[in-house]
Amino acid sequence: MELGEVKTAYRDLLQPVFGELFRMDDRKEDRNWIVIILDGKQEDFYLSLYGTDYVHLYWCNECFIFSKRRHDLVSSDTYGEIVLEGHFDAEELPRLITGLILQLKDCAYMEKRESVKGKNPSGCDDIKDYVITARANTLKRQKYRLAHITIEFRD
Secondary structure, eight states: OOHHHHHHHHHHHHHHHHGGGOEEEOOSSOTTEEEEESSGGGOOEEEEEETTSEEEEEETTEEEEEETTGGGOOHHHHTTSEEOOSOOOGGGHHHHHHHHHHHHTTEEEEEEEEEEEEEOTTSSSEEEEEEEEEEESSSOOOOEEETTEEEEEEO
8 A cells, every 4th residue: 555545545435434634644754654634723633654554643642652663662662552463464453543533533542541462573562451431411321442552531
């Protein structure tokens, strides 16, 4: 999947949901880095795409890291962040991230709990399970799970 196709995929998946709040910024000199803003001028809910298979999703001062090269990341890269473990294809990444975004939309961060489950293959970082509690603005919502990341909703 080329970067242009990735941009189109995110635009097609997210712009209908976020409307005028959606903005894509790829004007920087480095064309392998794109920012997709989901909350307009507030700029607290956004993605940073680094090529086609490495993404940071920022929501309520929390950062979710999706990296095809997870085994290359070390603890200084991931400290305090929420890191997706496991294998995924670059082609499925836009839908995977959009699913998470749709769960986080219209919610506020309450807390994060982490538990260490082991070491990554390089031994340079911990593998963790995460439980994020979010305040939902809508009626009671079901728990959401993406691999080892769980989001619980409170009202």
